[in-house]
Amino acid sequence: MYVIKVKGIAKIPDYVQLRDDKFTLLAYFRVDRPDKSLDKLGLGHKLPYIMDLVKELPFGQIAKLDI
Structure with a gap:
């Protein structure tokens, strides 16, 4: 499984x-x-594991989740 953090723009x-x-x-x-x-x-x-990874992940990068 992979996680991607996407930066919002203005009101998004x-x-x-x-x-x-x-x-x-x-x-x-x-x-x-x-x-x-x-x-x-x-x-x-x-949830805690995934959100800790998301907080550290820069926008636009892909990280592999070991679940």
Whole structure:
């Protein structure tokens, strides 16, 4: 699974994309509201790990999640 942090412009907030190994979009959520999207994927228990990685990740870069 991969995570991408996307910078918002003006009134559009910052977003996070979660993608599988084939790069299919699994989730797309605001940085400040990840709860429902991660719960739908069954990753609610990994919320702290994922959000810690997102906080450290520069905008526009892709990081691999080991889940």
